[in-house]
Amino acid sequence: MEGKKVEQFYTPPPKLGKWEGFRVFLWNSETGQFLGRTGASWAKILLFYVIFYAVLAGFFGAMLTVFYQTLDPNAPKWQLDKSLIGSNPGLGFRPMPPASNVESTLIWYKASDEGNFLHWTRELDKFLEEYQKPATSTNDAQKRMMCDYGKPPAPGKVCDVDMSMWGQCTKKNKYGYNKSAPCIFLKLNKIFGWKPEYYNDTKNLPGSMPDDLKDHIKQEEHANRLDTVWVSCSGENPADVENMGAIQYIPRRGFPGYYFPFINTPGYLSPLVAVFFEKPKYGVLINIECKAWAHNIIHDRFERRGSVHFELMVD
Incomplete structure (x- = not known):
């Protein structure tokens, strides 16, 4: 029947037991997800945090270097x-x-x-x-x-x-x-x-x-x-x-x-x-x-x- 809309209904996922749900959360073989994320997703977030903490450590090290330039190792600054x-x-x-x-x-x-x-x-x-x-x-x-x-x-x-x-x-x-x-x-x-x-x-x-x-x-x-x-x-x-x-x-x-x-x-x-x-x-x-x-x-x-x-x- 032309022009007649086909109605689609949302089908809820099958109910899983407690341990079955946990197993699927650890590894979902259908979607290839581990702990709720795919390999590409994990790679992106790990790369983000590596860059973030590297920049943070570099900034802290630079500030510490500048600070030590103001100190004399053999004499206190305030005397x-x-x-x-x-x-x-x-x-x-x-x-x-x-x-x-x-x-x-x-x-x-x-x-x-x-x-x-x-x-x-x-x-x-x-x-x-x-x-x-x-x-x-x-x-x-x-x-x-x-x-x-x-x-x-x-x-x-x-x-x-x-x-x-x-x-x-x-x-x-x-x-x-x-x-x-x-x-x-x-x-x-x-x-x-x-x-x-x-x-x-x-x-x-x-x-x-x-x-x-x-x-x-x-x-x-x-x-x-x-x-x-x-x-x-x-x-x-x-x-x-x-x-x-x-x-x-x-x-x-x-x-x-x-x-x-x-x-x-x-x-x-x-x-x-x-x-x-x-x-x-x-x-x-x-x-x-x-x-x-x-x-x-x-x-x-x-x-x-x-x-x-x-x-x-x-x-």
Whole structure:
């Protein structure tokens, strides 16, 4: 019958079971589709993502390259007052308490029990390991030289730390921990480019400076050793002063000026001062505060600026 429209009806696909539908989704043999896509479709989408992530990685790499062009690998971009750490160095002490008690500043041990004080001597062994290396052991060590007042390091060289002048505070003597006369090592925190302003005028020393340190500085004036960041340690309270007993500063009472400034020269070693406690009172907790002294070191006990606090207890 001409002119008569042939009506076509949509025939729904056959109903498939759950597992049968899943099998067809994985691979449809009639259409050649895998996971709902033909091979050509999968090739196109994979090519798109390869190009997309390649461009993204290239852009990120280019931006990173541009960023690194603005940095000096040997010096921080922001220094001294422009940096986060500022220009006021603090003091650090060694040995440190165990990692399980990282917030503690207590050095507590029993001198008669080697297993009890072994942690502290091992910590010092580890800390001083870099200082013990001979000048021929590493390239960095070969850049070290013995300096003195009036004899600063040569260009490209750094000052060595002479470990032969440490008296009781040596590994051989177990740093005095076996004799209830421990050594605590102090170091000035490194700040790139920081130069100390020394107390070269012995007639205008600060009133807050301990009298014994003032007398020591006046004695050092005759030896032309005033270019030093001085160190003082004392008990925080009158009872602590009495319980602390006599102390010695080894090898000298401060950090010599020829170690400054720190400019990240390979092989650089921070200068050290060992505080030798000759006979602290047994079984008593002693609060001790040590300070570094220079015109441009500000002391703040609450924020521990220019100083360090620790407790000592020997049983």
